[in-house]
Amino acid sequence: MITINEHYLKLQASYLFSDIARRVAAFQEAHPDRQVIRLGIGDVTRALPGACIDALHRAVDEMAVDATFRGYGPEQGYAFLREAIARHDFQARGAEVDPDEIFISDGAKCDTGNIQELFATDCRIAIPDPVYPVYLDTNVMAGRTGEFADGRYQGIVYLDSTRDNSYVPDLPKEKVDLIYLCFPNNPTGSTITREQLQAWVDYAREHRALILFDAAYESFIRDDSLPHSIFEMKGAREVAIEFRSFSKSAGFTGTRCAYTVVPRECTAYTRQGGKQQVHSLWNRRHCTKFNGVSYPVQRAAEAVYSAEGQVQTRELTDYYMGNAALIAQAVQELGFHFVGGRNAPYIWISSERDSWQFFDQLLNEAGVVCTPGAGFGRCGQGYIRLSAFNSRENVVQAMERIRRALT
Amino acid sequence: MITINEHYLKLQASYLFSDIARRVAAFQEAHPDRQVIRLGIGDVTRALPGACIDALHRAVDEMAVDATFRGYGPEQGYAFLREAIARHDFQARGAEVDPDEIFISDGAKCDTGNIQELFATDCRIAIPDPVYPVYLDTNVMAGRTGEFADGRYQGIVYLDSTRDNSYVPDLPKEKVDLIYLCFPNNPTGSTITREQLQAWVDYAREHRALILFDAAYESFIRDDSLPHSIFEMKGAREVAIEFRSFSKSAGFTGTRCAYTVVPRECTAYTRQGGKQQVHSLWNRRHCTKFNGVSYPVQRAAEAVYSAEGQVQTRELTDYYMGNAALIAQAVQELGFHFVGGRNAPYIWISSERDSWQFFDQLLNEAGVVCTPGAGFGRCGQGYIRLSAFNSRENVVQAMERIRRALT
Structure with missing residues (x-):
């Protein structure tokens, strides 16, 4: 009888990204006219360098x-x-x-x-x-x-x-x-x-x-x-x-x-x-x-x-770091404790409430998707992650929406 | 102390392809004027299909x-x-x-x-x-x-x-x-x-x-x-x-x-x-x-x-199978027992002597590289593998050289 590696059964099902997708889909269905901006994912969005x-x-x-x-x-x-x-x-x-x-x-x-x-x-x-x-x-x-x-x-x-x-x-x-x-x-x-x-x-x-x-x-x-x-x-x-x-x-x-x-x-x-x-x-x-x-x-x-490649890849990371600076500035002005965004494309924000509660608030009130910190470990509870991987226009608009929603 | 997965220590060092390379290099040094034809490797040689x-x-x-x-x-x-x-x-x-x-x-x-x-x-x-x-x-x-x-x-x-x-x-x-x-x-x-x-x-x-x-x-x-x-x-x-x-x-x-x-x-x-x-x-x-x-x-x-891709990939495998048929025909004419070459790009030849001895003979007398069967397991001892992955010209020439060397 072929038996499995039972250690696999210890793995916790990762509901993080499927949970996010489910909540975003529900929001979109309820508000078909509102455009959601995704600052949750850690995936790049800009074309490959010409070189x-x-x-x-x-x-x-x-x-x-x-x-x-x-x-x-x-x-x-x-x-x-x-x-x-x-x-x-x-x-x-x-x-x-x-x-x-x-x-x-x-x-x-x-x-x-x-x-x-x-x-x-x-x-x-x-x-x-x-x-x-x-x-x-x-x-x-x-x-x-x-x-x-x-x-x-x-x-x-x-x-x-x-x-x-x-x-x-x-x-x-x-x-x-x-x-x-x-x-x-x-x-x-x-x-x-x-x-x-x-x-x-x-x-x-x-x-x-x-x-x-x-x-x-x-x-x-x-x-x-x-x-x-x-x-x-x-x-x-x-x-x-x-x-x-x-x-x-x-x-x-x-x-x-x-x-x-x-x-x-x-x-x-x-x-x-x-x-x-x-x-x-x-x-x-x-x-x-x-x-x-x-x-x-x-x-x-x-x-x-x-x-050529060195110039182009620097321009690429500089672009995302420009986004990160905008996010960091907005988060600071809103009075949140945060880290990151200066030497990394992620901004880690202490929401002082449940990660998922804050996720829902940003989604429902600002139409912005973040990643709840609890998905990265127990110490992530109470935090959210915002990612700088998006277009400048989307980042500017997302932070303006968050500003409006939270003030 | 960081300890290793000691099962790795049971692995036998694979001398097969390094041994082949060493013997071919020695032959080339002794006979710089002779062109070696490689029918040992299982790697394709023709360009990607146009599609x-x-x-x-x-x-x-x-x-x-x-x-x-x-x-x-x-x-x-x-x-x-x-x-x-x-x-x-x-x-x-x-x-x-x-x-x-x-x-x-x-x-x-x-x-x-x-x-x-x-x-x-x-x-x-x-x-x-x-x-x-x-x-x-x-x-x-x-x-x-x-x-x-x-x-x-x-x-x-x-x-x-x-x-x-x-x-x-x-x-x-x-x-x-x-x-x-x-x-x-x-x-x-x-x-x-x-x-x-x-x-x-x-x-x-x-x-x-x-x-x-x-x-x-x-x-x-x-x-x-x-x-x-x-x-x-x-x-x-x-x-x-x-x-x-x-x-x-x-x-x-x-x-x-x-x-x-x-x-x-x-x-x-x-x-x-x-x-x-x-x-x-x-x-x-x-x-x-x-x-x-x-x-x-x-x-x-x-x-x-x-x-287009279906036609081109069929043409590609047909080309190699044409090589395989030529190898099989030559090996049969030489009186060896063999298998393969009809529905596979490999021909497995019983040399009725040590794999490496036959390898050396083909290298030294015909300038052709094969793979000694012993490298694939104990049952491979006494066999060699010839591969159809080469140009038609090289395959024709290799089999002609083997024919001359062995008859």
Whole structure:
């Protein structure tokens, strides 16, 4: 008899986005004349940069001719892309990362979801709250948690990110082995300073722990004092893996390209304490379960690093950050406590009431869709997330409507 | 201390393709004037069909304009592609498969590698020998095997595919829960009849087992009596999952698109015998760990089903099957026992000596690269695989060289 992985049964059904869709649909039905503005989703809305479009067309033309056709590429990605990434995203900032430490993939969701396979099932896992749900769900599926009770899975060390710690979690009091960090944070938009991040690296070195650093939103950092990569920190190469994505930096959510950095020194251990190179484990997983990213897509990602591509992607993120500034300004004028919006495309707003109540008020009175913070973890209760991913016109109108509704 | 998944340490280093590369490099250095012809790899060599190229360009143009830009798509794939697949690949052959039972992915390697996550770690697994190594390696990584000894992993039920059973394994004598089948087979090129496949379906129904049917090479079937899909068999919808790919049918090895069919009736069980819908488990995995296939690539896959695309992809597989016929004819004339080449792009040749010895002879005396069968399992010892994926000119020349070397 074929039996299932029963850990899947522990997963809580994610009602968040279906609940949102249901409430929005009901509102639209009741008010067919009112145009709803969606500031809930974390999906980009603007066209791909011209440099990427040109690179895609050129690569497609190569695929049309036998002589330049490309079949299977290296599972880890083409050298042209890995070299461009190492040079521009790391070496240019003083972070030592070599091209062969970069693994190209089709998404940071896949990478952050798959990485846990390399580690023992009884590792003690630390996960921020609130945070992107993939870290938690993939560990539930792998059997690293107990049942769900009182809004949390047993066996996970939750790293509370609250107003009290300015949304940057404190070092855990208990010993943990695998630590997820995400900065600029999704959903709070909060950032971590060099000193704070160095403290996490030092913790990991002291406890032989490993940090999984999700930097999918680093391209929105505007404050020069903030680190873009954990590999700007001293000693991080032994204890950290970093995830990056072209989804938000270059509008690739529908095009699909991301990458993971695993330094050669990055170390995990056998139960007996024998050192194991995480790079070779990840390489083995990548080669066994993945066949590389679409060739035209890798050429499009390479074009992000051209002179033209750098100007265009900066213009793209600047546009969204212009939206974020407008949202932040409006929220501040309305007197809400909030964080984010300065170095991240998300604004995390304390509503001082139930997340869903505030969601309903904004929908019904302003026709604006947000994301209730409770969907990102227990610490998200009482908050909502507004996203800067929309057109300027829609953002201006949405904030004007919210202003009118709440004053 | 961060500890590793020690099951990874059981994996045998795959020396197959690096060994081949090393031997070819040594030969080239010793004979710089001789041109080596590669009939070892399973990678396509011809340009993408024109219909796919046109669709890619059109989709890229859509991504260049805000109004038609696409961000995140459905994790399961766009309806336009799922509907085309259901209609053309299944319903047209009388197999009942609905669009929402089709999950679009970036590769059959990923899907055949990831599917085992849904099942308990103590399932009894049956895997053909010889076969594509991903089925075995991903189960080793998940801890479903013991150590490697005498050329095999303990705890796996190997399904021997030999000359005695015409390379179609017999039903296992022991009870198994999860059965991998691959037809047309990689590496042997053998096919399964309707009666044989029905017997496997009946076995699975009787024992509440599940069949993972890899049909990545179905587009090379030319014999009308052979089944293309396991869902042409009676009762298969309750006990089978099928994997398909555009890699070989439309030359997508570098473009990346595939799909998996999980019927709604397909059932697995809790330890207590409670029924669980495999469709909902796979959907949960897909949504949690995957973000969908690149939009232009899905449009290219859709174009495979256009009238033009159907003609072009048939022309593409016919070309390779023309190569296969030439290889089969030459091998037959040389007096070797072989299988495949009639409904598959691979020819599996019994060399009646060590695989690597024959490899060396073909390389040194004919300048032709094959794949030693021993790389696909213990039953592959004594065999080599020749692939039809090359230009007609190269195939003609390779077989002429082999003829001269061996006669």
